[in-house]
Amino acid sequence: MQKELENELGKITISKDVISIIAGMAAVECYGLVGMATQRVKDGINELLGRDNLRKGVEVIIEEGAVRINLYIIVEYGINISEVANNVIDKVKYTLEDTAGVEVSEININVQGVRVGEVQE
Template structure:
């Protein structure tokens, strides 16, 4: 990664350069990852990563970040995406496409890619 990751209650990615520091919050990473995932063929939608939010309810466009968990531990960035795939698609291909798209978008927009990108499939539905 180009930046230094710092821990604490407000985990953020901090990129240092000659002009100063750029802080990127976990929520920004989650929004970008959620929007990138939704562009993939075979994805019906995102679901909440929290049990209390109702796992089977699809999230609207304004809440896609709730289906993405961003973890920063010991200078390692992990992105978990909680999705529903379309019936009749090859699940492993959809998951691989989501991982590739999210990594590509984060690297191009933020300048770094996650160390790990995990896809958790909560169900299969028709569109």
């Protein structure tokens, strides 16, 4: 499934993968976020995703012309989790609406873990 936008000049089609990459890149720019996580926890351990796999930590659902996003994140130890989540929501919503022109109806944050320090690339 993909998001379609139309104007007087024509139609724009944006794939769910592109939306998930934009959302993931916006999220990792937020202070207190160590990185994106896989959507499934295996044996109580969650995999921290590198920049090339950010979309695996983002679920995009398109319904009734709007986009619903589920983000799976790992936060830094000692940082207020609700503050990080609110910052991620604001940043991702703004970035998607500004960059891709898609209407965001909902953003859900799933904290998959807490880690010390930030990811080294």
